[in-house]
Amino acid sequence: MKIENPTPIKWQFAQRAEQLQSSVIREILKITMRPDIISFAGGLPSPETFPVEHMKAAFDTVLSQQGKIALQYGPSDGYAPLREWIADSLSIPGVTITPDQVLMVSGSQQALDLLGKVLIEEHSKVLVETPSYLGALQAFSVYQPEFVSIPTDDFGLLPEEVAKIADGARLLYALPNFQNPTGRTMSVERRFALVETCARLGLPLIEDDPYGALSYRGEPLPKMLTMNPNGVIYLGSFSKVLTPGIRLGYVVAPVPLVRKLEQAKQAADLHTSQLTQMVVYEAIKDGFLEKHIPSIRTLYANQCQVMLDALTEFFPAGVTWNKPEGGMFIWVTLPEHIDCMKLLEESITQNVAFVPGAPFYANEPQKNTLRLSFVTVPPEKIREGVAKLAKLIAAKI
Amino acid sequence: MKIENPTPIKWQFAQRAEQLQSSVIREILKITMRPDIISFAGGLPSPETFPVEHMKAAFDTVLSQQGKIALQYGPSDGYAPLREWIADSLSIPGVTITPDQVLMVSGSQQALDLLGKVLIEEHSKVLVETPSYLGALQAFSVYQPEFVSIPTDDFGLLPEEVAKIADGARLLYALPNFQNPTGRTMSVERRFALVETCARLGLPLIEDDPYGALSYRGEPLPKMLTMNPNGVIYLGSFSKVLTPGIRLGYVVAPVPLVRKLEQAKQAADLHTSQLTQMVVYEAIKDGFLEKHIPSIRTLYANQCQVMLDALTEFFPAGVTWNKPEGGMFIWVTLPEHIDCMKLLEESITQNVAFVPGAPFYANEPQKNTLRLSFVTVPPEKIREGVAKLAKLIAAKI
Incomplete structure (x- = not known):
């Protein structure tokens, strides 16, 4: 027929x-x-x-002990113990990140898509570094913004240039640690100046941080998130510190934005694999990383x-x-x-x-x-x- | 600081x-x-x-034999052997589905989002059943279409009503087998009439089929995809026949659309978990389903x-x-x-x-x-x- x-x-x-x-x-x-x-x-x-062996053992443990839960549909915001672990890992003395600020996503590329979907209108002005991460440009492009490139030097973007071009901007996207593509690192002073500028302008600042843990000296620089948790949207990923093929990342943002992102996530793919989240939690909860x-x-x-x-x-x-x-x-x-x-x-x-x-x-x-x-x-x-x-x-x- | x-x-x-x-x-x-x-x-x-035990064994096999590949980034269109398996499983005498028509996605909800992203303009007319699957309405809503409800009776939508309301429509979305929410099944005659109408109108027809294999009598009705592979976009899922928590589904569509969906997928989350795809292939390749x-x-x-x-x-x-x-x-x-x-x-x-x-x-x-x-x-x-x-x-x- x-x-x-x-x-x-x-x-x-x-x-x-x-x-x-x-x-x-x-x-x-x-x-x-x-x-x-x-x-x-x-x-x-x-x-x-x-x-590989460590992941294999974690899959075995989760499927043996909680198989039916791991293989069932899960909540759109993610597996609660993992969200708690992430919130704890990002909290520092004086700055507490709470689990309700954390949304689990299928790799931080998905966070970029959801942020574009929720924040970018056609012709919205979006500020990016010169040059910037291609995956972010692609994800945002779908929502047809007008990109404005922030001047940079060998130490990353110049915070003092931001105010000059920020009028009407919807967000600023930066990758401060060992940037893709330049490998550049933004100094602590510049981070602070950027956070301060964005806070003053009421401009949401996206801090994309897939490589932050890979400092050769082992001393990560302070995250912009901790300088202003009410104005910074932090993107984290397990791709570079555990494995990328499982597709697991997270967004940390102020609660009103996280709830909107959660709704967008629900419409986009319901939730990220429950099994993957439980296995990653099992794999890292005892200090493996x-x-x-x-x-x-x-x-x-x-x-x-x-x-x-x-x-x-x-x-x-x-x-x-x-x-x-x-x-x-x-x-x-x-x-x-x-x-x-x-x-x-x-x-x-x-x-x-x-x-x-x-x-x-x-x-x-x-x-x-x-x-x-x-x-x-x-x-x-x-x-x-x-x-x-x-x-x-x-x-x- | x-x-x-x-x-x-x-x-x-x-x-x-x-x-x-x-x-x-x-x-x-x-x-x-x-x-x-x-x-x-x-x-x-x-x-x-x-x-659970079967999945555990499949994870063990894949991680033991191909761990480094399974845990690495993978192609945006999906794991080739699984795409081949799907193409074969949908082919019938006289109708061959090819692997390049298959795109792997993170559950068929993601297919709905990608289809909305690629096909729906603001104010685009989108035809849906009365009532329709809520997840599809949500996914499409993001792209701000105008929904037009197709009249239905106890046997699903009325194909003869479609031409009357299809002028300027961008797509028709139907769930012919044991519909969510009504449990209704569209008869073979209606399927054929609907496919014919859509073909005549040049209207893309989405056939969402998460429950198709769950016929109580064990005799699945013919898929609309096989009646016109050049005009039907088929959505399949492993959620109801294997497990939902792993988030794995697929779209089968004409190649020009699949390539565009693949680009949208790349911007949305790069690709679906390589490990999950390899494990599902391992779990089903020998006739398990x-x-x-x-x-x-x-x-x-x-x-x-x-x-x-x-x-x-x-x-x-x-x-x-x-x-x-x-x-x-x-x-x-x-x-x-x-x-x-x-x-x-x-x-x-x-x-x-x-x-x-x-x-x-x-x-x-x-x-x-x-x-x-x-x-x-x-x-x-x-x-x-x-x-x-x-x-x-x-x-x-």
């Missing part, structure tokens, strides 16, 4: 969807999955850091140093890069005339990949920039890849 | 978010979680049907019969209800003057809960209707609850 020769549908997409594109990065990643490619393009954490995270830091710090050494050794004069204090990325600036999108095409023929910087800019792209990730490539391959890339760049200078 | 006495933010929500409300049902569910309540309100499958689903059918058919018998025994004249051929719900119509929202208030004082029918109507609510779920309540409690409810209703007639 089948309709014969039906008229094919002319798909008419909503305006917000017409502009949606597949992420440049994910397209590059598809190419660079080939095993012969040395890929500095990934934003993926190193699988070496995944505590305190033992585990230092091993990730050490690995990434070593990998970072290998790449920094290789850059110093091989890259020609006229090329600059930062020295990250944590996280997964190095940001490289080439002489102005070099277009990194074209450089990528050439480097792929040499079996080396990276991510061009242009897509990370909300407004005028700086085409002579690129992002290098060092966490998943073995040291000898880092040296080989950097050397090849250096040769291609040198030929253009 | 904390801002002293910051100005509290006046939250300004986007227009689409202002109208978001918490689901009436989820609010009722919170009340009815009390163990002393006999709740016919739930839309939850029976935990008795959850194959074929053995497992009949046990769910038998349980639900028996529970349904207990409730039907109790309704016949206790409910007063003037009250009518349907006899479902599958699924989880019975729909009750009371004399017109009875408002079921008020009835619910009274019945909760008697420790019995149900869901009033009004919220399921996109336009004019029929307030004298209610939905009863029978799958999670033990037989003796079904009789007790129905008897109490009958007494309250009888007092109003």
Whole structure:
């Protein structure tokens, strides 16, 4: 029983969807999955850091002891003991975060989508760093804002510039720790100045913090959330400290906003996997992360140093890069005339990949920039890849 | 380091978010979680049907054999072997569904959100059944459509009415098998007529099918997808045949739409848990569902019969209800003057809960209707609850 020769549908997409594109990065990643490619393009954490046995034991415990609850529908705001754990972990002397400020989401990318859905009107002004995290630009874009890029220097965004451009803005989005894509860290003074400025302007400040725990020195800087829990929306994630494939993150925000986000979450996918939340709670409740995270830091710090050494050794004069204090990325600036999108095409023929910087800019792209990730490539391959890339760049200078 | 006495933010929500409300049902569910309540309100499958040991074994196998892959980021369209399995399971002689038509999502509620995001413009006309699934109304509402209710009778929507109201419509949403909330089943003839009408009009037809496998007689009716794979968007779910707490569903649609949905999925949450998808594939690849689903059918058919018998025994004249051929719900119509929202208030004082029918109507609510779920309540409690409810209703007639 089948309709014969039906008229094919002319798909008419909503305006917000017409502009949606597949992420440049994910397209590059598809190419660079080939095993012969040395890929500095990934934003993926190193699988070496995944505590497979520990997770397996946690799944076993939860399914053995509370299987029927874990496999049933759960509450939209999330698994209560995990929300309590998160609230405790973010509280500091003098600043208490409560569990009703916490909403569990399916990775912090979903928090960005829900925040866009709830806060951004068509043509709303949204302030972002220059450059900013591509996933956030994509998530917000769906709601058709007007992005305004906040001027930055090597230490992140310039708080004193914010007031000049904030008129009518709906939110400010910042990634203060080891930013994706630049690896930059915002100083404590700038954090405080930014929080103060946003508080004065009544401007919601989103603090996206997936890498905060990955400081190579092991000393995380104070979170902006703790400087003003009534004005800062904090996004956390288990992707970089536990594993990303399970998709688990959280938003911490003032209660009126959290309740609205919870309603949006309910309409979007009812709730995040109850099993995943219970297993993560089981996996971390006895202090596992305190033992585990230092091993990730050490690995990434070593990998970072290998790449920094290789850059110093091989890259020609006229090329600059930062020295990250944590996280997964190095940001490289080439002489102005070099277009990194074209450089990528050439480097792929040499079996080396990276991510061009242009897509990370909300407004005028700086085409002579690129992002290098060092966490998943073995040291000898880092040296080989950097050397090849250096040769291609040198030929253009 | 904390801002002293910051100005509290006046939250300004986007227009689409202002109208978001918490689901009436989820609010009722919170009340009815009390163990002393006999709740016919739930839309939850029976935990008795959850194959806990089988899932535990599947988690163990996947984490033991492919742990690092399962815990890493995955592709936005989903785990390829599972997409292939789904495509195969939906293909019938003469109609081949291909894996590139399948997008994995975090429960079919997410499919509804993504479809709304991609297809619905503000003021777009969206055709829905009378009444319709509340979760779909909620998901679509975010994108501010104008709902038009398609006339229905006891056998579901009337295909001949569709052409009269379809002018300018962006999509038609239907739940043909054991509908939530009415338990109604659309006949094969009506399915075909509906598919034909939509094809003629070039109108995308969404076939939401979470309960399709739960036919009490074990004979599923033909899917509208197979009648016109170029015009039907099929939503499937593992929630009712395996477990809901893991949040796993899928959309099957023509390729141009799937690619757009994939982009929207990427912006919304990157991808659905890679681990969950690999585990579900591991759990079902060797024919598990074929053995497992009949046990769910038998349980639900028996529970349904207990409730039907109790309704016949206790409910007063003037009250009518349907006899479902599958699924989880019975729909009750009371004399017109009875408002079921008020009835619910009274019945909760008697420790019995149900869901009033009004919220399921996109336009004019029929307030004298209610939905009863029978799958999670033990037989003796079904009789007790129905008897109490009958007494309250009888007092109003």
